[in-house]
Amino acid sequence: MKNKGFTTRLVHADRRLNKPQDGAVHFPTSNSVLFEYEDVNDLVEVFQGKKLGHVYSRSSSSSNAALQNILADIEGGIAAVTFATGMAAISSMLLALLKHNDHIIVSQFLFGNTSSLMATLSDLGIRVSYVDTTDISAVEREVNNDTKLVFTETIANPVTQVADLAALGELCEANKLLFIIDNTMTPGFIFDAKAVKASLTVSSLTKYIAGHGSVLGGAVVDTGLFDWSEYANIFELYRVGDPVNWGMTQIRKKGLRDLGATLSPDSAHQISLGLETMALRIEKTCNNALRLATYLQGHSKVENVYYPGLADHPQHYIARELFAGNYGGVFSMDLAPGLDVHKFLNLLETVIIATHLGDTRTLCLPVASTIFYENGPQQREKMGINDNMIRFSVGIEDIDDIVADFEQAFAKI
Numbered sequence: 001m002k003n004k005g006f007t008t009r010l011v012h013a014d015r016r017l018n019k020p021q022d023g024a025v026h027f028p029t030s031n032s033v034l035f036e037y038e039d040v041n042d043l044v045e046v047f048q049g050k051k052l053g054h055v056y057s058r059s060s061s062s063s064n065a066a067l068q069n070i071l072a073d074i075e076g077g078i079a080a081v082t083f084a085t086g087m088a089a090i091s092s093m094l095l096a097l098l099k100h101n102d103h104i105i106v107s108q109f110l111f112g113n114t115s116s117l118m119a120t121l122s123d124l125g126i127r128v129s130y131v132d133t134t135d136i137s138a139v140e141r142e143v144n145n146d147t148k149l150v151f152t153e154t155i156a157n158p159v160t161q162v163a164d165l166a167a168l169g170e171l172c173e174a175n176k177l178l179f180i181i182d183n184t185m186t187p188g189f190i191f192d193a194k195a196v197k198a199s200l201t202v203s204s205l206t207k208y209i210a211g212h213g214s215v216l217g218g219a220v221v222d223t224g225l226f227d228w229s230e231y232a233n234i235f236e237l238y239r240v241g242d243p244v245n246w247g248m249t250q251i252r253k254k255g256l257r258d259l260g261a262t263l264s265p266d267s268a269h270q271i272s273l274g275l276e277t278m279a280l281r282i283e284k285t286c287n288n289a290l291r292l293a294t295y296l297q298g299h300s301k302v303e304n305v306y307y308p309g310l311a312d313h314p315q316h317y318i319a320r321e322l323f324a325g326n327y328g329g330v331f332s333m334d335l336a337p338g339l340d341v342h343k344f345l346n347l348l349e350t351v352i353i354a355t356h357l358g359d360t361r362t363l364c365l366p367v368a369s370t371i372f373y374e375n376g377p378q379q380r381e382k383m384g385i386n387d388n389m390i391r392f393s394v395g396i397e398d399i400d401d402i403v404a405d406f407e408q409a410f411a412k413i
């Protein structure tokens, strides 16, 4: 399957390693928590990691394994671990890999909940530096002997800064640091994290991968590029066999098994179904977003549009190279001064007011009064978030209908 196209691999990958029974094309959703062994020696070998198998569904199940195979395949990775939500994937991965007094470098433009998690890690004794990951020299200045990893998103939300991912990959490789990319905004089809030397990717499956706003999930994928024998925090117990597998073993044991934020088999199946049409949805979404952002940029009632697909975006040229002409489905705009953001949003008829992204429907949200309300005016100003900012997540609708919806709303305000 390696040299086949993206969607070809995607719709066939889960049957590659294991064949479902009776020629079924989908894996049956198995809700069994326990797994019976005829011979106790087989159970022992599975427990000791000498043989593949499931022993308890908190750690693994066939429905999760089927989804993990596809996720690893589409990112060109060696393995994937799935979790109950995107936040569960991020928190479990970091808690599995970090120790008291470690230093980590993270983007200052992180998703709000991830940023809040970083504050929790700080309280637990992990030193966190927040930096502008579009500026490689700013990142380089923070590296010290205790630095374990660099963590960034690809396209930030809501101001759409694009991290200098290729330069970050080089920097991490040169300093033997783990390079972790939150790839929620630009999943496999758009962006090849392995090409910029990512060690791990972490994603919210809730967004573009499942795609329909009907199920939560998260995943970590190991690209196979990082040499885990260089990573001091791998427990002695897991330093066995090929070092390429050590990181995922620790994330599976310390992250998934001990912290227990397991993805339910029903959810894993729903996510697998959504994933089959991801490339179709993302292409439509990116085309729609570019069209809508271009229309809004020229509108007299709009002050600014923030979208990496626009030529005047500060990282447009980086984005063009990294994402093969797709710029994601999220953008923001500042309404012209004096216009009432809340009144404008209430005038939209097809676009939905909701806090989510990566849906089939176009969604909108006033930024300062909702997702960045807790940050307060000073921090918002530092992050470039204006009071008249609106965030959009563009869906797969017929785009003329969405443009018409904006036109009727603009006419009334």
Ligand SMILES: *Cc1c(COP(=O)(O)O)cnc(C)c1O
Pocket: 085, 086, 087, 088, 111, 114, 153, 182, 184, 185, 203, 204, 205, 206, 207, 216, 217, 218
């Ligand atoms: C939504 C999101 C998450 C968290 O995912 P959940 O599935 O909602 O827990 C993490 N990172 C980014 C970039 C997100 O947009």
